[in-house]
Amino acid sequence: MAPGLMVNLMGHTGTGLILEHPTGITYVNQAGGNYCLQPSCEGIFVPWANDIEGDSPKLISAELALSDLPWEIASSKMTPADADRVDAVLRAEPEFQGIRVDRDRLAESYEAWVHVVIEPSHRLGDAVYGVAPFPRTAVLVWTNSD
DSSP states (O other): OOOOOEEOTTTTTTTTTEEEEEEEEEOOOSSSSGBBBBOOEEEEEEEEEEEEETTTTTEEHHHHHHSSSSOOSOOOSSHHHHHHHHHHHHHGGGGTTTEEEEEGGGGGGGGTTEEEEEOSSSTHHHSSSTTOOSSEEEEOOOOOOO
């Protein structure tokens, strides 16, 4: 069997969600800050909650707040404290209401690559059809800070 498609998200600006789903398309992103990890996930990529403002475009995205978080530098893996900070950013953003860090997958989560759970109350089901049932898992991605 021929290998599936692979899409490199390292050039993507803003936040996005990779909905875990058997599509034959695998997404990879640079993650983990200076660790420069290359995690991947098969699924459906949905750019989420990004906009620009003004004549000289200024990015409006949760990526800005997520990138400003003080990530633990002793390990590339996400800590419970990191997860608390990410959850606080998500709660503060209306477009991310109903998305939370998947605490069972912290060992697979890093800066710019965070496993999340999307609750039934989230608006994603209004934007992407056929992704039910909820809750469902996804990976929240943004530009790595390295």
